Amino acid sequence: xxxxxxxxxxxxxxxxxxxxxxxxxxxxxxxxxxxxxxxxxxxxxxxxxxxxxxxxxxxxxxxxxxxxxxxxxxxxxxxxxxxxxxxxxxxxxxxxxxxxxxxxxxxxxxxxxxxxxxxxxxxxxxxxxxxxxxxxxxxxxxxxxxxxxxxxxxxxxxxxxxxxxxxxxxxxxxxxxxxxxxxxxxxxxxxxxxxxxxxxxxxxxxxxxxxxxxxxxxxxxxxxxxxxxxxxxxxxxxxxxxxxxxxxxxxxxxxxxxxxxxxxxxxxxxxxxxxxx
Amino acid sequence: xxxxxxxxxxxxxxxxxxxxxxxxxxxxxxxxxxxxxxxxxxxxxxxxxxxxxxxxxxxxxxxxxxxxxxxxxxxxxxxxxxxxxxxxxxxxxxxxxxxxxxxxxxxxxxxxxxxxxxxxxxxxxxxxxxxxxxxxxxxxxxxxxxxxxxxxxxxxxxxxxxxxxxxxxxxxxxxxxxxxxxxxxxxxx
Numbered sequence: 001x002x003x004x005x006x007x008x009x010x011x012x013x014x015x016x017x018x019x020x021x022x023x024x025x026x027x028x029x030x031x032x033x034x035x036x037x038x039x040x041x042x043x044x045x046x047x048x049x050x051x052x053x054x055x056x057x058x059x060x061x062x063x064x065x066x067x068x069x070x071x072x073x074x075x076x077x078x079x080x081x082x083x084x085x086x087x088x089x090x091x092x093x094x095x096x097x098x099x100x101x102x103x104x105x106x107x108x109x110x111x112x113x114x115x116x117x118x119x120x121x122x123x124x125x126x127x128x129x130x131x132x133x134x135x136x137x138x139x140x141x142x143x144x145x146x147x148x149x150x151x152x153x154x155x156x157x158x159x160x161x162x163x164x165x166x167x168x169x170x171x172x173x174x175x176x177x178x179x180x181x182x183x184x185x186x187x188x189x190x191x192x193x194x195x196x197x198x199x200x201x202x203x204x205x206x207x208x209x210x211x212x213x214x215x216x217x218x219x220x221x222x223x224x225x226x227x228x229x230x231x232x233x234x235x236x237x238x239x240x241x242x243x244x245x246x247x248x249x250x251x252x253x254x255x256x257x258x259x260x261x262x263x264x265x266x267x268x269x270x271x272x273x274x275x276x277x
Numbered sequence: 278x279x280x281x282x283x284x285x286x287x288x289x290x291x292x293x294x295x296x297x298x299x300x301x302x303x304x305x306x307x308x309x310x311x312x313x314x315x316x317x318x319x320x321x322x323x324x325x326x327x328x329x330x331x332x333x334x335x336x337x338x339x340x341x342x343x344x345x346x347x348x349x350x351x352x353x354x355x356x357x358x359x360x361x362x363x364x365x366x367x368x369x370x371x372x373x374x375x376x377x378x379x380x381x382x383x384x385x386x387x388x389x390x391x392x393x394x395x396x397x398x399x400x401x402x403x404x405x406x407x408x409x410x411x412x413x414x415x416x417x418x419x420x421x422x423x424x425x426x427x428x429x430x431x432x433x434x435x436x437x438x439x440x441x442x443x444x445x446x447x448x449x450x451x452x453x454x455x456x457x458x459x460x461x462x463x464x465x466x
Contacts, residue, residue: 012439016413018420043446044439050395050449051414051442058299061312065294068319072291075323076283224391238392 130191135239148184170196170212208258215253245269250276341426398448406441
C-alpha cells in the first residue's frame with residue numbers, strides 16, 4: 001500500500017490528460033502502489049469509455065428545423081415591419097403576405113446550406129463513426145432524403161442495376177420468403193467508401209437497409225456485441241434506436257440496419273450471410 | 278441588416294440545431310420536452326445573438342443557453358425524474374472519501390455495454406453530476422467550457438466529474454452480471 005497522498009479528484013484530471021508530465025508521473029507511481037486508487041482509476045476510465053458511447057447523434061424530429069425557422073421568422077417579423085420599404089417606387093401589392101417575399105434568394109441558399117449541413121454532418125457537428133452513418137442512412141431512406149434511384153422489388157433486377165453502375169459488385173439479399181419486400185436501391189457513399197445500398201419493408205411497415213462496401217470488419221469501431229455463427233463473425237452496434245449488424249463476405253463488408261428488435265435484425269443477418277462463391 | 282443578421286444566425290447557430298436537440302434530449306430524457314427546449318433555446322439565442330462573439334465555440338454558447346433554460350424552467354418541473362442524492366448513491370456503493378481499506382473490485386472492461394445500459398446508469402445520477410458527464414464526455418466540452426455552461430467553477434466541474442464517473446463506473450460494474458444474463462438469454466435458441 002502506498003503511503004503517499006491519495007490523489008482523489010486529481011485522478012479525473014489524470015484520466016483526461018489535464019496534468020503536466022511531472023504530476024502525471026507522480027500519479028502513475030501512486031497507482032502502481034495503491035490498490036484502492038487503482039480501482040477508482042479503473043472505474044473512472046471505464047465510465048468515461050462508456051459515456052463516450054452516447055456521442056452518437058440523437059435523431060432530430062424531421063419537422064423541427066421548419067418549426068424553428070417559422071418561429072424565428074415570426075420573431076423577426078416586427079423588426080422587418082418597421083423597416084423602410086426597400087423600393088418606394090415598387091408597385092408590389094403591400095397586402096400580399098410578407099412571408100412570400102421576406103427572404104432574398106441568398107437567404108434561400110442559406111437555408112438550403114443549413115439543411116445540407118444537417119444531411120452531411122448529421123445531428124451533431126462532429127464526424128459520425130461508420131455505424132452511426134449507416135444508421136443515419138436508414139433514417140435518410142425513410143425520410144426520402146436519400147432517394148432510391150432504382151425502385152425495383154426483384155433482387156435479380158437490382159443486382160443487374162448495381163452491376164451496370166460503377167462501384168463494387170454486390171449481391172442483393174432476397175428476403176421475399178420472409179415476406180420482406182425489396183423497395184429498391186442506390187449507389188451510395190458510406191464513410192467515404194462506395195457502397196451499394198438497398199432497402200426493404202416488412203409487412204408491419206418497418207424498414208431494413210442493407211449496404212455493402214469494400215473494406216474490413218477490423219476497421220470498424222469496437223462493437224457492442226459479437227456473434228460467431230456459421231463461420232461468420234457478426235459485429236453488432238446500437239446507434240440510437242437502430243441495430244446494425246456487420247459481417248464480412250470476401251472483400252465486402254455487409255451491414256444490415258433496422259429499428260426492428262435487435263434479435264430480429266441479428267437473426268436475418270445470420271440467416272442470409274453467405275460466403276462468396 | 279436584419280436579413281444579414283439572420284443569415285449569420287443560420288450559418289453560425291442554426292446549423293447546430295441537431296446538436297442542440299441532442300443535448301436537450303439527453304438532459305430532459307423526453308422527446309417532446311427536448312423539442313420545446315430546443316425551440317426555446319434557438320429563439321433565445323436569436324434574441325441574444327448580439328452577445329455571441331463570432332469565431333468562438335457557437336455550440337458551447339448554445340449549450341449554455343440550453344442548460345440555462347433547462348435549469349430554470351425544465352429542471353424544476355415536477356415531471357423531471359427523481360434521482361437519489363449523490364451522497365445517498367455514494368453510500369449505496371460503499372464509497373468513502375479515500376477508501377484504502379475498501380475491497381478492491383476485480384479489473385473490468387466496459388466492452389459489451391449497450392448504449393441503453395449506459396444511459397440508464399447515467400440517468401440515475403443527480404442532474405448536476407449527469408450534466409457534467411454529458412458536457413465533457415458526450416458533448417466534448419473542455420472543463421472550462423463546461424464550467425461556463427453550468428455557471429460554476431472549473432473545480433466544481435472536476436469534482437462533479439470525479440464523483441459522477443466513479444458512480445457510473447461502479448453502477449455499470451454492479452450491473453455486469455445481470456447484463457450478461459440478458460445477453461445469454463437472448464442468444465438461447
